[in-house]
Structure formats: structure tokens, C-alpha cells
Amino acid sequence: MSSREKTAAGVTAAMDRHNGIIFLVSWVLIYVAAPVVYIDVVQAALCTKLGAGTTMANLPASAYLFGNFTPFFFSWLVPHRIVRTVVVAAYCTTAALLFAVMTALVLPVGDSVRIAAVIGQGLVQGLSSSIAFVYMWQCLKRGTTLQGRTRTLKVTYTVGPIAAVAGSLGAQFILNQGIPALGYPYDFAFLYLVGAVCIALVAVVASRYQLTPLEEEQLPAFGRYVADGVRSYVGIRTLVVAWLAYLAWYISLNGISNMSLYTRTAVGRDPKELSGLILALRFGFKAASGFLLGDLASRYGMRAPLVTAAYLLGAASLWAWVAPGYAYLLSFGLMGAGELGGAYFPNYVVAFSPAAAGAVNLSLLHLVNPASAIGPVLHGALTERFGFHASFTLGIVAAVIALLLVRRLPVGQLPASEKEPEAAPAARAGSSPERRS
Numbered sequence: 001m002s003s004r005e006k007t008a009a010g011v012t013a014a015m016d017r018h019n020g021i022i023f024l025v026s027w028v029l030i031y032v033a034a035p036v037v038y039i040d041v042v043q044a045a046l047c048t049k050l051g052a053g054t055t056m057a058n059l060p061a062s063a064y065l066f067g068n069f070t071p072f073f074f075s076w077l078v079p080h081r082i083v084r085t086v087v088v089a090a091y092c093t094t095a096a097l098l099f100a101v102m103t104a105l106v107l108p109v110g111d112s113v114r115i116a117a118v119i120g121q122g123l124v125q126g127l128s129s130s131i132a133f134v135y136m137w138q139c140l141k142r143g144t145t146l147q148g149r150t151r152t153l154k155v156t157y158t159v160g161p162i163a164a165v166a167g168s169l170g171a172q173f174i175l176n177q178g179i180p181a182l183g184y185p186y187d188f189a190f191l192y193l194v195g196a197v198c199i200a201l202v203a204v205v206a207s208r209y210q211l212t213p214l215e216e217e218q219l220p221a222f223g224r225y226v227a228d229g230v231r232s233y234v235g236i237r238t239l240v241v242a243w244l245a246y247l248a249w250y251i252s253l254n255g256i257s258n259m260s261l262y263t264r265t266a267v268g269r270d271p272k273e274l275s276g277l278i279l280a281l282r283f284g285f286k287a288a289s290g291f292l293l294g295d296l297a298s299r300y301g302m303r304a305p306l307v308t309a310a311y312l313l314g315a316a317s318l319w320a321w322v323a324p325g326y327a328y329l330l331s332f333g334l335m336g337a338g339e340l341g342g343a344y345f346p347n348y349v350v351a352f353s354p355a356a357a358g359a360v361n362l363s364l365l366h367l368v369n370p371a372s373a374i375g376p377v378l379h380g381a382l383t384e385r386f387g388f389h390a391s392f393t394l395g396i397v398a399a400v401i402a403l404l405l406v407r408r409l410p411v412g413q414l415p416a417s418e419k420e421p422e423a424a425p426a427a428r429a430g431s432s433p434e435r436r437s
Contacts, residue, residue, distance in 0.1 A: 067126020068369030154294025172276015254375030282336030312338030317395030
């Protein structure tokens, strides 16, 4: 019996519900901490407040993306039996990191040290969060059915962003001196403290995943593992197209930090004063999009959310270009709605991967993040050289490329010529013989 069949057969209805709830609660907590764990708007505003230029203010986002190269190496090191432990350890690391940045903001150190701490947060959190992301998806793969996963994603990405709206409005209240005792930089430090507590709770909750067992396989040498994994992945045309589409989608999304800095020009106010409102719009629209994309996936197949996400990101950059005054802020809502492509691209790849090869395939997909690390800096550099409209143009072009690529993907099932044999003992290394159609 194949790994995929064993996993499907081993998941009970109770496990399906239990793991879906664990995933939901985890993401609600992550979304509450969104102002500091999403490396973009708040970090850009903080770096600007600390005296950084536009390119430097975009560096935390680039550092975060660059740090996302680690899951592929972990997929070689981590045996199936400790997948849940890896998730817990990764979230503990992120929580400790947020606490460390909070400490840097509280201690009497220079602004250059604080800027370095925020950029360092981006890099190290890129390592820990990417590992947590890949292996949390593995927990979901091994603990839910495809139908249960579709239901879980729909509920999670509808309810979760509502929690992010609450967290974002709370952040806006704090940053606008809602608590007089929390003046700058203690206002930002308080946000980091809340984030650290929330992510520590995620680690506790994630320890409760119930997983179906998978037989361990003998690991090949690392060089062989890399070669076999890449060969297996690129042998499936659908997964290659998905990877390229995800890269273009990410470069379009990477403009969000730059868009937050443009608020000073569009609205005439300090980005810090509107960071919470921006995040509230972003996640409020994401909540509505979570229901919409989940419904589209159920009705029209797994490609439909990807098409919609690409349209939304393109519309966000276009709106940012043409909208006057406070209407400009709607672009953050559109960007947030399209941001859920970050859940549905992995879901697409997971659905086409055997359970034993899920980690390596997700890890290879996740290499899009470091590949797109140039995106935020490119948006910033284009702005400094040509103005903000050059950044918006890049966002539109990247979204169009993503859309064209996504439309070449199967609607919901792999063509027979691309399906992966599942009995190969090196499936975990992704070494099954495949044909590229």
C-alpha cells in the first residue's frame, strides 16, 4: 500500500476534526501577532522611524525571504517521527527571537543597533518560520483528509484574519500613543512582547497534533538527496510551473512594504500613524478572501484560488498607482486578499505529493522565498531611482506573469503522464522516476 493510501486510511474523522482545530487555533494566535511576525509594514515603519532610508527599510523583508532556504536541508535531516517536535522547536525559536528584539528596543542602545536587530529578526525568523510552515503543513497532510484540509483552510483563513484585524487595530492604538506610558520605542517593544507570548502559545498548541505513522526510509547521502529531490520535482511539469508562478506572485506581493512607505506621499501622514489601520484593512479583506477562495477551491478546483490571488495582487498595485488620498489605503485590502495565495500554492503542491515526499516538495517550493528576496530591495531601489510608480509597475507585471503561468496548471488533478509512482523507497528523497510532459 502506498504512503498516500496509508495516510488517507489512517486518518479518522476525530483526527480530521482535531487537527483542523489545532491548525485553526495556531493560525489565530499567529494572526494576533501579525504586526510583528509579518515582516513588512511594521518593520518598515520602525526602520524609517530609526532613521533608515527606503532601501534599508525594505531589508528586513528581504532578509526574511533569504532565510527561507533552510527547509530543504531539514527535509533531509528530519525523520518522519519527529515532524511535530520540529514544529514546536521552530515556534519556540521565533518566540525567543521576538523577545530578543523587544529587549533591544527597551535597552539604551543606538538606533543602528536597533536597525540591525530588526534586520536580524527578518533573517533568523525566515529560518525558523519557514521550517515551522513546511512541517506544520506536513502535520496537516498526515493528520487530515483532502476534504478535511479544504474545510480547514476555508475556516482558518476566514476566522484567522479577523483575529489579525483585532491585533492590527490594537497595534494602531498602541502606536498612536493610546497608552501614554508606552511612548516610542516602548510602543514597538510592547507589540513584540505580545507577539512573543502568542507564538509561544502556538508552540504549545502545535504539540497536540495527532499524526498517522510513516515508515522511515534509509537516507541517501546529502548530495544524492539533493540531486534526486530536484530531479523528481522538475520532472513534473505542473510543479515547475507552480514554482515559477509562485515566484512571480511573491515578487508582486513584496511591494507591500514599499506601499506602506508611500502613505506619506498619498495621504500625507507618517507610516507609523497608519500601520495598524493598514494591517486591519489587509487582514479584514483577507478574512473575506479566505471564505471566497475556500469556496472557489471547493467548487472549481485547486487552481481557482491561485488565479484569483494573482488578479487581486495585480489590482492592488494598479489601485495604489491611480487612487488619490485615503482611497489609496484600499490597495492594502486588495493586497491582503491576494496574499492568501501563500496558503493555496502550498496546498496545490501538497495535494500532488505523496505523504513521504511532501516535506521535500514543499521545501523545494519554499525556495521561492529566498529566490524572491531581491523583491523588496528591488521595489525600494526602483523607488529611489524612478519613484514609487516604478515599484507599482513591477507589482503589476509580476502579477500578470503569475496569472499567465497559473492558467497553465491543471484545474484540480495531475495529468496521468505526470503522476508520481509511490512505491519507490526513496520517495522521501523525491527520487521516484518521473517524466516531464
